[in-house]
Amino acid sequence: PVAKAAQKLEEAAERLLPDTPHVPGVPSSTTPTVEEPTDPAGTTHPPAPKPDQGTPAPVSPTGVPVTGDPLDSAQQGRWLTTATGVRVHDTDHSLKAGRRGPTLLQDHHLREKLMHFDHERIPERVVHARGAAAHGRFTGYGTAASICHASVFDEGKETPVFVRFSTVLGSRGSADTVRDTRGFATKFYTDEGIWDLVGNNIPVFFIQDGIKFPDVIHAGKPHPDREIPQAQSAHDTFWDFVSLHTEAQHHAIWNMSDRGIPRSYRMMEGFGVHTFRCTNADGQTNLVKFHWKPKLGVHSLTWEEAQMLGGFDPDFHRRDLYDAIESGAHPEWELGVQVFPDTPDQMFEGIDLLDSTKLVPEELAAVQPIGRLVLEANPTNFFAEVEQVAFHTGHMVPGIDATDDPLLQARNFSYLDTQLSRLGGPNFNQLPINRPHAPVNDMLRDGMHQTAVHGGAAPYRPNSLDGGCPFHATTDQSDPATRAFVEAAVTVAEGRKVRDQPASYDDHFSQTRMFWLSLSPVEREHVVRAYTFELGKCYEQAVKERQLLALAQVDADLCAQVAAGLGLEVPTATEPLPEAAPSPALSQLGATWPVEGRMIGIVVGAGSDPADVEVLRDAVLADGNVPLLIGPHGGEVAGATVQRTFATARSVEFDALVLTDAPVPGPDVPPSPTGRTPDVDPRVTLLVEEVFRHAKAIAAVGRGAEVLPAADVPAEVPGVLPDLEAAAVWPALTELLATHRAWERFPVAVG
Numbered sequence: 001p002v003a004k005a006a007q008k009l010e011e012a013a014e015r016l017l018p019d020t021p022h023v024p025g026v027p028s029s030t031t032p033t034v035e036e037p038t039d040p041a042g043t044t045h046p047p048a049p050k051p052d053q054g055t056p057a058p059v060s061p062t063g064v065p066v067t068g069d070p071l072d073s074a075q076q077g078r079w080l081t082t083a084t085g086v087r088v089h090d091t092d093h094s095l096k097a098g099r100r101g102p103t104l105l106q107d108h109h110l111r112e113k114l115m116h117f118d119h120e121r122i123p124e125r126v127v128h129a130r131g132a133a134a135h136g137r138f139t140g141y142g143t144a145a146s147i148c149h150a151s152v153f154d155e156g157k158e159t160p161v162f163v164r165f166s167t168v169l170g171s172r173g174s175a176d177t178v179r180d181t182r183g184f185a186t187k188f189y190t191d192e193g194i195w196d197l198v199g200n201n202i203p204v205f206f207i208q209d210g211i212k213f214p215d216v217i218h219a220g221k222p223h224p225d226r227e228i229p230q231a232q233s234a235h236d237t238f239w240d241f242v243s244l245h246t247e248a249q250h251h252a253i254w255n256m257s258d259r260g261i262p263r264s265y266r267m268m269e270g271f272g273v274h275t276f277r278c279t280n281a282d283g284q285t286n287l288v289k290f291h292w293k294p295k296l297g298v299h300s301l302t303w304e305e306a307q308m309l310g311g312f313d314p315d316f317h318r319r320d321l322y323d324a325i326e327s328g329a330h331p332e333w334e335l336g337v338q339v340f341p342d343t344p345d346q347m348f349e350g351i352d353l354l355d356s357t358k359l360v361p362e363e364l365a366a367v368q369p370i371g372r373l374v375l376e377a378n379p380t381n382f383f384a385e386v387e388q389v390a391f392h393t394g395h396m397v398p399g400i401d402a403t404d405d406p407l408l409q410a411r412n413f414s415y416l417d418t419q420l421s422r423l424g425g426p427n428f429n430q431l432p433i434n435r436p437h438a439p440v441n442d443m444l445r446d447g448m449h450q451t452a453v454h455g456g457a458a459p460y461r462p463n464s465l466d467g468g469c470p471f472h473a474t475t476d477q478s479d480p481a482t483r484a485f486v487e488a489a490v491t492v493a494e495g496r497k498v499r500d501q502p503a504s505y506d507d508h509f510s511q512t513r514m515f516w517l518s519l520s521p522v523e524r525e526h527v528v529r530a531y532t533f534e535l536g537k538c539y540e541q542a543v544k545e546r547q548l549l550a551l552a553q554v555d556a557d558l559c560a561q562v563a564a565g566l567g568l569e570v571p572t573a574t575e576p577l578p579e580a581a582p583s584p585a586l587s588q589l590g591a592t593w594p595v596e597g598r599m600i601g602i603v604v605g606a607g608s609d610p611a612d613v614e615v616l617r618d619a620v621l622a623d624g625n626v627p628l629l630i631g632p633h634g635g636e637v638a639g640a641t642v643q644r645t646f647a648t649a650r651s652v653e654f655d656a657l658v659l660t661d662a663p664v665p666g667p668d669v670p671p672s673p674t675g676r677t678p679d680v681d682p683r684v685t686l687l688v689e690e691v692f693r694h695a696k697a698i699a700a701v702g703r704g705a706e707v708l709p710a711a712d713v714p715a716e717v718p719g720v721l722p723d724l725e726a727a728a729v730w731p732a733l734t735e736l737l738a739t740h741r742a743w744e745r746f747p748v749a750v751g
């Protein structure tokens with residue numbers, strides 16, 4: 001009977017799997033077999049490369065091997081495995097009862113693969129969800145010693161950093177170039193533990209007390225019913241809040257200025273915003289505001305560029321940061337401090353240092369450089385690093401302490417909380433990107449996602465079972481190798497428990513007016529247009545009128561211009577306008593800056609001189625900038641490889657444009673509705689028109705000069721170089737780019 005049963009089984013197997021090849025050396029009747037997958041046409045798939053055929057080890061898109069600490073690497077060995085390390089031979093076909101049969105419950109690989117995919121997303125940040133980041137290095141100058149003994153500022157000391165830039169309001173997938181504040185968060189992996197400086201590109205904040213943070217963010221985020229608009233402040237709830245909580249007017253006018261639409265993360269200032277308290281080696285305390293000053297200067301997009309980029313390249317800032325680092329144009333900032341005496345009232349020249357809606361003009365307290373930041377490596381894995389990095393204002397190191405600014409106090413509470421919901425438990429500091437580079441010996445144990453295997457028996461103090469370890473560090477601050485973090489022992493203001501604020505917090509308009517008065521006419525023009533646009537997007541008449549009333553308290557001309565744009569009556573200020581003097585440091589214009597990592601578009605065609613193109617490309621590259629050749633088609637044109645075609649290029653990508661040909665319309669250009677065939681390809685003319693309108697530099701070489709009249713661009717205007725030798729172009733463009741734009745070309749109607 002056993003032999004009979006065996007024969008029946010063999011017959012059944014033959015019927016079910018008639019073409020199955022037998023494994024060599026094993027009798028067919030007992031061999032469990034697998035099918036070679038075939039596609040519906042019946043052809044077999046080409047064989048995948050096998051590890052023993054020299055498949056390379058995994059590398060990141062930046063070319064960095066995904067190795068480092070082998071325990072950090074999820075990609076060990078060459079074989080595809082399950083999460084439990086079992087090797088997999090086919091990840092494209094689920095296990096089925098026959099080729100066309102139902103999927104079997106037994107398919108663990110399928111179940112595991114889908115289960116994991118279904119859980120790939122974590123909650124996005126409740127604010128600052130959209131961002132990009134990079135690794136770098138901070139080097140202290142040693143100049144901070146008189147005010148701060150934090151070892152990160154020691155002369156020549158190098159500290160690894162991770163910096164994340166972000167917008168505030170938009171979701172993770174929103175566009176980069178929206179009008180918004182930008183986050184500028186820096187994690188310093190110091191040898192005394194982690195210091196996070198979690199700042200913005202605007203030196204003041206919307207609110208004075210952190211208890212209002214949920215309110216201002218609810219107002220700025222999309223409307224709860226329609227979930228629109230995305231990543232915008234141009235809507236009723238935002239302006240409702242700002243016009244009712246007039247402390248927000250100062251931050252709002254910065255947003256309406258060109259600061260709200262930066263050209264690049266590399267070209268923004270950063271501010272710690274709050275006043276911090278620093279202690280020096282003698283134990284003396286000072287109040288300090290931190291500033292990041294970009295090496296390339298502060299530059300912005302035009303509003304039209306920002307809007308166009310929202311469609312053409314929503315990843316513009318992310319791409320810009322990544323490409324600059326990959327091309328070796330490493331972004332740089334200098335860290336500087338404004339220092340104020342730690343007086344009992346914590347005021348400086350009448351400015352309340354605990355009010356984060358106020359700044360201290362640089363003319364009153366100079367920004368003194370204390371170190372340099374260079375970003376030099378892109379992340380290897382966006383999720384592991386950029387998404388999982390957890391910043392916290394409460395992460396401070398010896399020498400740096402918080403003040404009683406109620407906004408900062410609330411932040412110190414809030415950032416821990418948010419990580420619990422975003423990163424799923426209390427052990428987020430064990431994630432590789434969050435791990436301190438200083439030794440960690442906490443007595444925190446267990447919990448969700450615990451990855452450490454703690455030794456010892458006594459995670460409490462004092463203990464006798466683990467030899468007393470860990471030990472308390474010393475409060476004596478003289479030796480950085482042994483000292484503890486000690487809070488500055490300042491006297492706390494005495495009084496009754498109240499839900500209230502100091503009288504100085506009631507001044508909402510003097511610095512808003514100061515900012516307006518500090519801008520050049522063209523910058524003011526942009527502010528007027530921004531308010532007019534944003535309020536023009538509101539539906540509620542009462543909101544617009546109330547915001548106009550607030551503007552009347554800032555400046556009569558500003559208010560009148562915006563009211564005219566909205567077609568509303570100009571309200572009269574209810575209070576005399578506050579005293580305010582301009583602070584020239586607040587204007588973006590007037591200085592020149594190094595030119596690096598800029599995108600230079602070079603239009604080429606059949607009429608270009610290949611020698612000119614080579615000279616231009618080499619000159620741009622040699623100076624650390626990026627030449628992008630724009631040709632009628634892909635491949636080779638004028639002896640060089642094009643990076644953009646007339647179909648894929650758009651002006652907003654370029655900081656300056658060089659024309660080396662006047663290409664005739666290509667076969668892919670639709671006929672003009674006028675029936676007239678233009679002399680120059682209309683896509684090239686459009687490039688030039690837009691670059692001209694956005695006040696960017698244009699140079700023409702050889703036949704390129706013929707494009708200018710076709711695009712109605714006059715030859716005798718600032719920033720247009722109508723006819724140059726190729727070798728003269730780049731030096732002339734560098735000079736123009738040093739001020740970023742030919743500002744004279746913008747029309748100015750505002751007084």
Ligand code: HDD
Pocket residue numbers: 125126127128131164165166182183184185198199200204205209210211213272273274356389390391407410411414415418419
């Ligand atoms: Fe905040 C994120 C900057 C006030 C609560 N904030 C966050 C980030 C930046 C700032 C740059 C993104 C960090 C990253 O890249 O991961 N925030 C600021 C500045 C403020 C400020 C400069 C005022 C001076 N923030 C502020 C207040 C509260 C918060 C008053 C709450 C009381 N912020 C948060 C948060 C976030 C955050 C909800 C969201 C994600 C995160 O923390 O990690 O906790």
